[in-house]
Amino acid sequence: MANKKQYIFDNPKNVKRLLTVFYVLCALLLLLDFVIDRHIYHPWENLWGFYPIYGFVGCVVLVFVAKWMRTFLMRPEDYYEKLEEARFQKDQQLTKGDNNVDA
Amino acid sequence: MWMLEIPPFVPFFIGAVIAAVTRGRLRGLVMVLIPVLSAIHLWTVPEGSHLQFAFLSYELIPYRVDKLSLMFGYVFHIAAFIAIIYALHVRDTVQQVAALMYAGSGLGAVFSGDLLSLFVFWELLAFTSVFLIWARRTQKAYTAGMRYLIIQVISGLLLLVGALFYAAENGTLAFGYIGLQGIAGWLIFIAFGIKCAFPFAHNWLTDAYPEATVTGTVFLSAFTSKVAVYSLARAYPGTELLIYIGAAMTCFPIFFAVIENDLRRVLAYSLINQVGFMVVGVGIGTALAINGAVSHAFNDVIFKGLLFMSMGAVLHMTGRINGSDLGGLYKTMPKTTILCIVGAASISAFPLFSGFVSKSMVMSAALENGHNWVWLMLLFASAGVFHHAGIKIPYFAFFAHDSGIRASDPPSNMLIAMFIAAALCVGIGVYPAALYSLLPYDTGYNPYDATHILAQTQLLFFSALAFVWLNLKNLYPPELRSTNIDVEWTYRRVLPAVWQGTVAMSQRVYGLFSQSVTRVFTLTTNYLAHKNAKISGLLSDKHPAGSMVLWVVVILASYLLLTFLQ
Numbered sequence: 001m002a003n004k005k006q007y008i009f010d011n012p013k014n015v016k017r018l019l020t021v022f023y024v025l026c027a028l029l030l031l032l033d034f035v036i037d038r039h040i041y042h043p044w045e046n047l048w049g050f051y052p053i054y055g056f057v058g059c060v061v062l063v064f065v066a067k068w069m070r071t072f073l074m075r076p077e078d079y080y081e082k083l084e085e086a087r088f089q090k091d092q093q094l095t096k097g098d099n100n101v102d103a
Numbered sequence: 104m105w106m107l108e109i110p111p112f113v114p115f116f117i118g119a120v121i122a123a124v125t126r127g128r129l130r131g132l133v134m135v136l137i138p139v140l141s142a143i144h145l146w147t148v149p150e151g152s153h154l155q156f157a158f159l160s161y162e163l164i165p166y167r168v169d170k171l172s173l174m175f176g177y178v179f180h181i182a183a184f185i186a187i188i189y190a191l192h193v194r195d196t197v198q199q200v201a202a203l204m205y206a207g208s209g210l211g212a213v214f215s216g217d218l219l220s221l222f223v224f225w226e227l228l229a230f231t232s233v234f235l236i237w238a239r240r241t242q243k244a245y246t247a248g249m250r251y252l253i254i255q256v257i258s259g260l261l262l263l264v265g266a267l268f269y270a271a272e273n274g275t276l277a278f279g280y281i282g283l284q285g286i287a288g289w290l291i292f293i294a295f296g297i298k299c300a301f302p303f304a305h306n307w308l309t310d311a312y313p314e315a316t317v318t319g320t321v322f323l324s325a326f327t328s329k330v331a332v333y334s335l336a337r338a339y340p341g342t343e344l345l346i347y348i349g350a351a352m353t354c355f356p357i358f359f360a361v362i363e364n365d366l367r368r369v370l371a372y373s374l375i376n377q378v379g380f381m382v383v384g385v386g387i388g389t390a391l392a393i394n395g396a397v398s399h400a401f402n403d404v405i406f407k408g409l410l411f412m413s414m415g416a417v418l419h420m421t422g423r424i425n426g427s428d429l430g431g432l433y434k435t436m437p438k439t440t441i442l443c444i445v446g447a448a449s450i451s452a453f454p455l456f457s458g459f460v461s462k463s464m465v466m467s468a469a470l471e472n473g474h475n476w477v478w479l480m481l482l483f484a485s486a487g488v489f490h491h492a493g494i495k496i497p498y499f500a501f502f503a504h505d506s507g508i509r510a511s512d513p514p515s516n517m518l519i520a521m522f523i524a525a526a527l528c529v530g531i532g533v534y535p536a537a538l539y540s541l542l543p544y545d546t547g548y549n550p551y552d553a554t555h556i557l558a559q560t561q562l563l564f565f566s567a568l569a570f571v572w573l574n575l576k577n578l579y580p581p582e583l584r585s586t587n588i589d590v591e592w593t594y595r596r597v598l599p600a601v602w603q604g605t606v607a608m609s610q611r612v613y614g615l616f617s618q619s620v621t622r623v624f625t626l627t628t629n630y631l632a633h634k635n636a637k638i639s640g641l642l643s644d645k646h647p648a649g650s651m652v653l654w655v656v657v658i659l660a661s662y663l664l665l666t667f668l669q
Contacts, residue, residue, distance in 0.1 A: 007434040009502065019571065026568050029561045038554035041470040042478070051558045052565040058486045059569035066361035067580045070587070073362070079586040080595050084246065 026052075108154055110166035110214055111176060112224070114141045115183070115207025122199045134187045134199065138206070142180040145173070152216055161276045164216025170543040171397065175213040175333045177541065178401045179206065181527070182325035182408055189412055189520035190318035201234035202322050209326035213333050217276040218266035218291075221334070225262055225298070228327055229255030235319030236311050244314040250594070251311035254304075255327075258297035265290030281338040292339060299331035299382065300375045302351050306591040308375060309359075313367040313424075317415040320367060324374060324411045325404045332381045332400050341388025346469075349386055350477045352379030353484035359589065360491035364425045364582050366500055367414050370407065373450065373492040376484055377403045383481065384465040387472055390544035395464025398538055402457040402531060406449035409524035410496065413443035416517055417500055420510035426495075426582035431505030438512045440501040442521040449528040451493035451563060452485060457528045459559060460535035460550045467548075485559075486566040493563075494570050499582055 008014055030052055044050055076082075118137035122130050150173070154166035168176075183206040193199060208231055212224035229252060236248035268287035270276050281288050297304045308328070312320050339345060356372035356379075363369045377399070384396025416439045417432065418424045433440040445456070452458035462485065469478040512518060531538050535550060573579040588596075 005434075009433070010505075022564075022567070022571070026564050029557070029564055032557055033561075036553050036557055038557065040554070041467070042475065045558070049561075051561040054482060055486045055562040055565035056569045058483045059490050059566045060573065062357060062483075062487050062490060063361060063569070063573055063579060066358045069358055070362050070580065070583075070585075073359075073587045073589075074583070075586045075588055077584045077586055079588070081243065083596070083599070 108166070109144070110154060110211065111141050111145055111180075112207040112211035112214070114144075115203050115210060119200045119203035119207065122203055123196060126196075130199065131191050134203065135184070135191070137203070138180045138184040138187065141210075142177070142184070145176055145180065155216070158219070161219070161270065162217065163219060163276070164278075165211070165220040166214050167216030167278075168214065170541075171333070171337060172213045174397050174401060174541055174543065175329060176210060178329075178404045179209050179213065179326065182206075182404045183322075185405075185408060185412075185520045185524050186318065186321045186325065188523070189321055189415070189517050191516040192514050193316075193318055195238055195316075197234055198238045198316060198319060201231050201238070202319070204231040205235065205322055205326060209330055212330045216278055218262070218269060218278050219276050221278055222259060222263050222266055225294075225330075226256065226259040228330060229259060232323055232327060235322055236315040238316045238319060239314060241314075247311045247314040250591075251307050254297060254307040258294045261290050261297070262294035265294055278337065280340070283339070283342055283344065292342075295331050295334045295338070296348075298327060299335060300328060300352070300378060301348055301382075302355060303590050305352070305356070305375050306589050309356075309368055309371040309589065310591050312371040312374075313365050317419045321408055321411045321415060324370075324407050328374065328378050329400050329404055332378060332385070332396065335382065336385045336393060336396060340385055340393055342386055345382050345386025346474060346477055347386075349379045349382030349384075350480045352376065352382055354379075354480050354487070357484060357487035357491055359587060360487075361495070362580055362587055364427055364585060366424050366426055366429070366496055367411065367418070369426075369491060369496060370410050370414060373488055374403075374407055376488050376492075377407065377450065379484065380462055380465050380481065383469065383477065387465075387468045387474070389468055389472065391464055391471070391546045391548060392468035394539075394542045394544050394546055394548070395461055395466075395468055398461035398542060399458075399465060401538065401541075402449065402461045402528070405524050405527050405531075406446050406457055409442065409446035409521055409528060410450065410492065412517065412521045412524065413439055413446060414496070414500065416513040416521070417510075419517070420513055421508050423508070425584065426499035426503075427584050429500045429506055429508070430503040431501070432508060432510065433501040434505075435509045436501065436512050438518055439521070440497065442518075442525045443497050443501065445525040445528055447493040447497050449532065451489035452559060453532075453563060454551070454556045454559060455529070455532045457531040457538075459532060460538065463550050463555055463559065464548055482562065486562055489563050489566045490570060494567060498570075 030049060033049060033052075038045070040046055114137050118133060121133050125133060148168055150169050152164050152167045155162060155164040157163070183203075186202065186206075190198070190202065205228065208224045208227035212221055212228060215221040215224060233248045233252045233255075236244055236251060238244075265287050266276060268285070268290060269281065272285055272287055281291055283289060283292060297307075300308045312323050315323055335345065353376050356375040360369045360372035360376070363372060381396040381400050381403070384392040384399065386392075414424065416436070417429065420436065421429065421432070423429055449456040449458045452462045466478060466481050466485075469481060539548070570579070
């Protein structure tokens with residue numbers, strides 16, 4: 001395509017900047033754990049960094065399990081259509097005189 | 104006031120008739136005005152039963168207004184208004200009429216005060232919405248619509264049979280608390296469960312919604328599942344089983360969503376996940392939990408609609424919806440990108456967005472009532488929904504690798520609709536008191552305390568960190584052109600195979616059977632004929648026809664003689 005315009009994330013520097021800001025925010029949030037006195041409902045919430053760790057580990061586990069699920073769930077894109085179409089064509093052939101002895 | 108007696112579905116059905124006979128700008132005007140006028144009318148209606156009559160000794164209440172039904176009534180008007188604006192450019196009369204009928208049926212269902220009226224609207228929801236799927240006019244959409252319709256009708260029939268049992272057991276058809284007692288309670292529970300996409304009964308949703316038209320899916324996402332949530336909240340609050348069903352609903356779809364390629368199907372999975380939160384809330388059944396469930400349904404209609412609209416805009420402008428084909432669209436669709444991110448932030452329950460003020464109510468209620476494991480599952484699901492709906496959707500559609508597609512932002516009616524939805528998401532998130540004032544109970548809940556905000560922000564940021572880390576390490580599963588099998592595999596693959604096998608087998612058995620019968624039959628007749636030939640040679644063997652005539656003459660003559668003898 002002739003579109004040579006540079007967009008904001010075409011520049012790897014900008015991506016890096018965004019990620020740096022994001023890392024700093026993560027670190028800040030973790031540090032806030034020491035500052036903010038939270039009222040808790042559950043003893044686990046008292047563990048240091050419970051929410052950040054749970055979020056991080058939970059998502060990594062989620063992705064790995066989902067990836068593993070692909071091994072037995074994934075089929076070609078036309079998995080259902082192929083079968084349904086094959087059946088459709090078979091029906092069609094029959095009506096077109098598959099049993100016609102003169103053919 | 105006579106106006107009181109007009110239930111909200113009536114203007115929508117009248118609108119559908121007008122939409123069927125008008126075209127162009129006039130139809131657009133009528134369609135936009137209907138939800139507005141109907142909403143203004145609904146705003147003035149006080150609580151109570153406004154329409155009731157006797158039918159076969161049962162009291163029917165097609166129009167009953169209370170806080171619970173009003174909440175859904177309001178949000179259905181908002182959803183209809185937004186989706187109608189989004190669909191203003193559509194010239195297909197079938198879709199426009201079906202959409203209005205569908206919205207009207209949803210409103211009819213939530214204002215039904217008895218089970219029979221509920222059943223009527225329940226089935227109307229199915230029969231009107233299926234046209235929004237068929238309107239795609241592809242072979243795939245046709246078969247998906249058929250499967251959708253069959254499952255919805257089964258749900259309706261269960262509801263009808265359950266209602267009849269209920270009437271026999273209790274002598275009334277009133278639609279109130281039912282509970283899991285007796286066969287009626289269970290039948291109606293299963294009927295609601297199918298429409299609510301309970302695990303194993305959920306596949307109609309992820310099968311059909313992504314096959315509907317661009318605008319049709321926006322309508323579909325708003326009504327059917329929320330009517331089911333409303334019905335559960337009305338008939339089964341505090342049913343413990345619902346807590347576990349709901350918790351399962353929040354968790355299992357996110358795994359499918361992570362590996363799904365069709366981005367609208369990803370949203371369909373996250374719709375089940377969000378409904379799971381509501382079901383948990385209904386199951387806990389305390390004032391806070393019901394408030395949470397209802398307000399989350401309210402918010403979900405808007406932010407899920409916004410997400411479906413943004414993906415619809417992508418499909419509309421590029422003709423593609425698979426994550427593997429998209430990417431880099433932020434360059435030429437900046438407005439859609441931003442609106443989609445607002446929706447993503449809302450569904451992920453970021454502070455200052457609508458999801459935050461409602462989802463946290465359900466989570467707090469789960470903790471308060473000692474459902475620690477359920478709470479952990481909900482927390483995992485919150486992280487997971489951010490992962491697939493909050494990050495995956497915008498990332499793979501608008502960022503990721505540059506697909507080279509340079510589609511522009513969609514037509515302005517679509518942008519306006521998305522903008523209204525986004526404004527509501529932010530508005531409710533910033534000023535939740537407006538939403539809370541509509542809720543059925545007054546709990547004095549405040550989502551904005553430091554603990555909540557910090558906990559939720561930490562959870563979300565570190566979920567995002569996990570995504571960034573996995574992506575940088577190339578561990579994130581790439582978007583692949585594929586189909587992932589789900590429960591539908593049983594009825595799209597196994598059942599047909601079993602059926603074909605059975606048919607082939609029965610044909611073979613029948614063939615063998617008829618062959619042997621024919622053989623036995625021929626043998627028997629041959630045997631008899633042989634015997635016959637031996638014993639009756641005199642009477643049956645090779646006499647000419649003339650001799651037969653002679654004998655007949657002899658017999659007749661003897662009859663004649665006998666008459667003379669008398």
